[in-house]
Amino acid sequence: xAISGWFKVSGRSVFSLAFSFHRITGIILLIxxxxxxxxxxxxxDKTGQTYEGLIGVxxxxxxxxxxxxxxxxGVYHGINGLRVIIHEFGLAYEYRKAILAISIVLILxxxxxxxxxxxxxxxxx
Amino acid sequence: xxxxxRIKRFDGSKSYWQSFKVPVRKGxxxxxxxxxxxxxxxxxxxxxxxxxxxxxGSCAIKINNKPRLACETQIMHLGGKTVTLEPLDNxxxxxxxxxxxxxxxxxxxxVRPYLIRDDVDYNEPVELIQTPxxxxxxxxxxxxxxxxxxxxxxxxxxxxxxxxxxxxxxxAYRFCADSRDRGKEIRMDLVxxxxxxxxCHFAAECSEVCPKKIEPAKxxxxxxxxxxxxxxxxxxx
Numbered sequence: 001x002a003i004s005g006w007f008k009v010s011g012r013s014v015f016s017l018a019f020s021f022h023r024i025t026g027i028i029l030l031i032x033x034x035x036x037x038x039x040x041x042x043x044x045d046k047t048g049q050t051y052e053g054l055i056g057v058x059x060x061x062x063x064x065x066x067x068x069x070x071x072x073x074g075v076y077h078g079i080n081g082l083r084v085i086i087h088e089f090g091l092a093y094e095y096r097k098a099i100l101a102i103s104i105v106l107i108l109x110x111x112x113x114x115x116x117x118x119x120x121x122x123x124x125x
Numbered sequence: 126x127x128x129x130x131r132i133k134r135f136d137g138s139k140s141y142w143q144s145f146k147v148p149v150r151k152g153x154x155x156x157x158x159x160x161x162x163x164x165x166x167x168x169x170x171x172x173x174x175x176x177x178x179x180x181x182g183s184c185a186i187k188i189n190n191k192p193r194l195a196c197e198t199q200i201m202h203l204g205g206k207t208v209t210l211e212p213l214d215n216x217x218x219x220x221x222x223x224x225x226x227x228x229x230x231x232x233x234x235x236v237r238p239y240l241i242r243d244d245v246d247y248n249e250p251v252e253l254i255q256t257p258x259x260x261x262x263x264x265x266x267x268x269x270x271x272x273x274x275x276x277x278x279x280x281x282x283x284x285x286x287x288x289x290x291x292x293x294x295x296x297a298y299r300f301c302a303d304s305r306d307r308g309k310e311i312r313m314d315l316v317x318x319x320x321x322x323x324x325c326h327f328a329a330e331c332s333e334v335c336p337k338k339i340e341p342a343k344x345x346x347x348x349x350x351x352x353x354x355x356x357x358x359x360x361x362x
Contacts, residue, residue, distance in 0.1 A: 005215070005283020011190025012278065012330055019280060019328035084327045090350040093343045096329060 018100060022080050025073040032070060061123055068115045075111045079103050128200055130158055132170070133211040135218045143167075149200045155208065156184050156195035159222075171221040179336065182272030186222045187211040192274035194336045213277035229273055232289050236297035236315055241308025259304040266299035266344050268337045275331035275341045281324045288324045289316065291331035291341035298344040301351065313355040322349040 006023045009016055043050055057063075083103045087093055130145045145166050147158045156174055163170045175181040177196045184195040189209050200208060216224035244251075275291035282288045297316050301309045316322050322345060331341040 003284055006280050008214075008280070008283070011187075013333040015329040015333060016278070016280070019326060019330075087327055087329075087342075088346055088349060090343075090346045093340070093346060 014100065015096070018080060021076060022084070025077040028070075028073045029077055032073075059122060064118060064122055067118055067122075068111075071114045071118070072107075072111045075114065076107050079107050079110070127206075128158070129207045130162060131207055131209045132162075132221065133209075134170075134221045135212070137220065140218070147200075151201060153200050154196055155186075155188055155193075155198045155200055155203075155210070158200055158208070159195060159210075171219075171223050173223050180270060182270035185213060185272035185274045185277075185336070187213060187277070192272075192277050192334050194272060194274075197336060213273055215277045215279065215282045216273065224273070226273060228286070229276060229290070229292070230271070232293040233271065233296055236289065236293050236300075236312055237308060238293075238296040238300060240300065240303065240306050241311060242305070243307065253305040255304055262304070263299045263302035266295050266302070266339055269295055269299070269339055269341075270337060272336060274334045274336060278330040278334050280328050280330070281326050285320060285324065287320045289321050291325075291345060294322060294325075294348055295339065295341040295344040298348045301348070309351075310355075313352060316348060317352040317356055322352050325349065 007020045009020055039054070045051070058067075080103055083099055086099065087096060092099060126149050127146045128149045130147050132143055132145065134141055134143050145162045147161050149158065156172075156177060159170065159172050159174075163172075172184070172186070172195070174184040174196065176183070179194050179197045182194070185192055186195055187193075187210065188195065188198055189203055189205075190211075192213055195210075210222060212218045212222050212224045216226065216229070219225050269292060271292060273292070275295075276282050279288075279291055282290050294316055297312045300306050301312055325342075325345045327342065327346070329342040331345075332339075332343065335341060
């Protein structure tokens with residue numbers, strides 16, 4: 001089945017869904033990190049104008065949705081990762097369904113708050 | 126009532142879907158439906174079964190997308206007019222619903238799933254006493270019937286053939302947790318590797334599909350914690 005086995009969710013439980021999202025968000029964050037580092041290390045302009053130019057394009061209302069999705073990836077990967085680490089220490093295994101539910105609530109709360117803060121920063125108001 | 130059995134078949138070179146109409150009565154299992162097809166419609170249909178009572182683990186197949194024991198799954202409990210049957214994932218299909226379990230059993234054998242002691246004397250056998258609490262530490266894990274359901278849904282097994290898998294690691298834990306056993310260090314060496322406990326990503330799907338509710342994912346995490354201490358101890362040895 002190869003790598004497609006990571007993303008098989010049909011007929012599976014919510015835990016497989018959580019695992020698949022963890023993989024997807026991990027891959028997205030890795031690609032973003034590589035692009036981010038590649039761009040920053042390629043800057044030779046000491047005046048900072050090139051960097052400011054890119055920020056001028058990306059920190060705009062048009063890019064807000066992408067930023068929010070990127071934050072969702074980071075928040076999901078981080079909080080779900082902590083959940084997995086707790087279980088990997090052999091802890092709270094019996095409460096795994098409740099812990100997954102709490103994690104999802106936490107992810108949504110942090111993501112919505114972060115999105116609100118970004119909205120205020122970019123759009124103002 | 127007639128129910129349509131949609132079966133994914135494999136003739137050695139190509140796989141295809143075939144449908145059969147099966148007359149169903151109350152209490153009839155999927156395995157009985159398969160026997161009805163084999164005895165009345167198509168004798169070439171291949172599937173594995175033995176005890177018909179959820180003990181041997183032979184008849185595990187994918188029923189409506191989920192691995193289950195065909196002998197313990199009642200057709201009417203599934204609801205709907207169609208039952209979809211497929212061979213287990215993560216196993217090589219030999220014919221129709223029969224998959225190759227050779228590698229699966231070899232992994233099981235690899236973890237030494239038996240009591241290891243150096244004081245066994247067959248001429249003067251000694252009873253090994255165990256308290257109820259000591260029994261409780263491993264009892265649930267000893268109920269594994271090696272049906273392969275856990276292995277078939279494991280995303281870590283899907284991407285690496287050499288991963289020991291949930292069933293084998295659970296067997297290793299079952300014997301390591303047994304107060305009569307003296308082979309913990311031997312098994313720790315076998316499972317403390319990148320194709321052993323460290324390959325698990327904790328998708329926990331193995332526990333969700335286990336027909337005996339054994340919780341293989343729990344055994345793997347406990348084994349992983351034990352492996353952490355074992356590996357740390359080895360560094361300072």
